[in-house]
Amino acid sequence: MSSKSLQPDKPKRIPLELMVLGICVLSIFFLNNFSLTRETSLHSNATVNVPIVGEWQATDGHSSIVFRADRTIGVSSAGRSEPAASEPGAYTLGSNGTLRLALDNGKNYWATLLEAYPNRFDLIDAETGGVTAFERATP
Numbered sequence: 001m002s003s004k005s006l007q008p009d010k011p012k013r014i015p016l017e018l019m020v021l022g023i024c025v026l027s028i029f030f031l032n033n034f035s036l037t038r039e040t041s042l043h044s045n046a047t048v049n050v051p052i053v054g055e056w057q058a059t060d061g062h063s064s065i066v067f068r069a070d071r072t073i074g075v076s077s078a079g080r081s082e083p084a085a086s087e088p089g090a091y092t093l094g095s096n097g098t099l100r101l102a103l104d105n106g107k108n109y110w111a112t113l114l115e116a117y118p119n120r121f122d123l124i125d126a127e128t129g130g131v132t133a134f135e136r137a138t139p
Contacts, residue, residue: 048097050113055137056121065101065123065134067091073101 052067066074066086074086089103097113099121108126111134119136 048095048113048115050097050115050118052091052093052099052113056134057137059133059135063132064137073103075101075103 053069054067056065056067058064063075063077065076068074071090071092073089073091075089076086087103087105089101089105091102092100093113094100097115099111099113101109101123103109109123110126111121111123113121121134123132123134124130125132
């Protein structure tokens with residue numbers, strides 16, 4: 001018998017560079033997967049419960065919006081709204097907190113309602129991208 005056949009085979013070693021590369025690739029995969037899962041859960045279709053009915057004032061004091069229970073709105077450009085002076089329209093509220101306003105004059109706006117800030121939202125003009133902050137008017 002030869003002496004080679006009696007000696008156990010030495011285990012093959014993985015080069016250190018290949019091992020480090022593998023750990024980096026797996027780490028990136030798991031971190032990206034965690035990030036995507038977290039982002040998906042933060043922006044899921046969970047119902048947002050922010051009551052919208054009532055009067056909301058622009059923080060700059062130039063306009064107000066009255067949201068009615070029948071999904072109609074009145075938008076006034078000069079402080080407190082008056083039914084005769086307000087621009088009519090309608091609104092929709094998605095379960096994920098997306099608020100969309102469609103005025104009868106053809107202008108469209110949208111906002112995202114957040115449960116963390118139930119008395120405030122930023123209204124975005126769909127045409128210009130301009131943003132106006134609104135806060136719930138005190139009764």
